[in-house]
Amino acid sequence: MGDWKNICKDKDTRPQEQNYKSWKELPPIPICFPAHASKTGSWRTVRPVHDFEKCTKCGFCYLYCPEGTIQVGEDGYYHVDYKYCKGCGVCANQCPVKCISMVRESDVQEEK
Numbered sequence: 001m002g003d004w005k006n007i008c009k010d011k012d013t014r015p016q017e018q019n020y021k022s023w024k025e026l027p028p029i030p031i032c033f034p035a036h037a038s039k040t041g042s043w044r045t046v047r048p049v050h051d052f053e054k055c056t057k058c059g060f061c062y063l064y065c066p067e068g069t070i071q072v073g074e075d076g077y078y079h080v081d082y083k084y085c086k087g088c089g090v091c092a093n094q095c096p097v098k099c100i101s102m103v104r105e106s107d108v109q110e111e112k
């Protein structure tokens, strides 16, 4: 996984790209952050729900989410910001231990 957590630091403290000899050394990074994404509204039909009992804290869901809506919490687990999640299911597909379930919004109404 390289030092991708360092890459996400402030631009003045993260490693500079010229420190890497080639693109092959670059760690994978998220392509966007919630602050730069658009809010989802009410059209999403399914949402990802984590089973933290099985989660290994590997961070793959965070890395692969195309909306950048997954962030690590103080508990070390990765949490979805549903304001921005589009329900695409990429995180569930990439999770190596399959602990993310895509649940119908109609089944989680009472939790909102």
Ligand code: SF4
Residues within 6 Å of the ligand: 047, 048, 064, 065, 066, 067, 068, 069, 070, 080, 084, 085, 086, 087, 088, 089, 090, 091, 092
């Ligand atoms: S369902 Fe898609 S948008 Fe939502 S957290 Fe997973 S990867 Fe990100």
Ligand code: SF4
Residues within 6 Å of the ligand: 050, 054, 055, 056, 057, 058, 059, 060, 061, 062, 078, 094, 095, 096, 097, 098, 099, 100
């Ligand atoms: S990809 Fe799965 S195991 Fe890894 S942090 Fe996300 S939910 Fe946990």
